[in-house]
Amino acid sequence: MLADVSLDALPRHYDAFGLLFGVRNYAGFEPVAPGRGLPENASADLLGLQLADSDHGHTWVAWTQLACIDWRARAPRVDDRIHEYKLTSEGPLFNGKAGHHGRAWRAVAGEHADPRGSSYPEGTEWRAAGRMWRVERLSHGDVLRTDPQLRALLDTMRDLAEQNGDDNVRLVVWFDS
Template sequence: MTWAEVARIDWTASAPRVDDRIHEYRPTSAGEVLVGKASHHGRAWHAVAGEHADPRGSSYPEGTQWRTSDRIWRVERLRTGDVLRRNPQLRALLAGMRGLAERHGDDHVRLVVWFDS
């Protein structure tokens, strides 16, 4: 993908539906800190959500949440820009691409990725 294609990404776009993985946070004095997101949350979540609660976020309306004194689980809709807020390495990579594109042109900088299964 060229920098020209990356530059056209709408980082504010929302996913068409809520994330199936319920997001888990730890409340702190500075605000909520993301612990992670998963399809299964263990005993603490089941204690507040109910033993037969569905662990899929898409089973609940966006914004549904469960709280304990030290955890918050919330059903959320992902946004494209979430990946940048949570991944400093990707932010650095894109900043490097942007710098190269300013020197060499948007169509002359490419990001090549592959997936190995």
């Protein structure tokens, strides 16, 4: 049985790509299903798709593997992206993460500071102008907390597995960048 679940609603969530498939793995996760290519027993519908020349990283993951993920486990190293917070009276408010943080971060970290979080010990912080930049290590669960669409996709896969058997549900993906 082939169930076509639209992934159009899924954002470009690099932490999920890194955890599941090892693509854009800035968080340093040990990927669950990297670089497998298309499944040997892929459906004719899948094999008949016209993929673009720029498509790459074809891989797949079975529900049985997704169901075994320890969502409390942490990445083996800190995130390459330094996490940025706005400092509020209620405490730090997450603002985002990136490899480069502009002038405000450079003013406090130093003009020649390395913008990769993995260059610093976990917990390293810089504070200036009502903001904080922090070097952090992600857990697998952080991926789900920041991506409700991924959680919905996994819920759909779990429901399909309950109907069709755990070994009969898989997610096939490829990337276009």
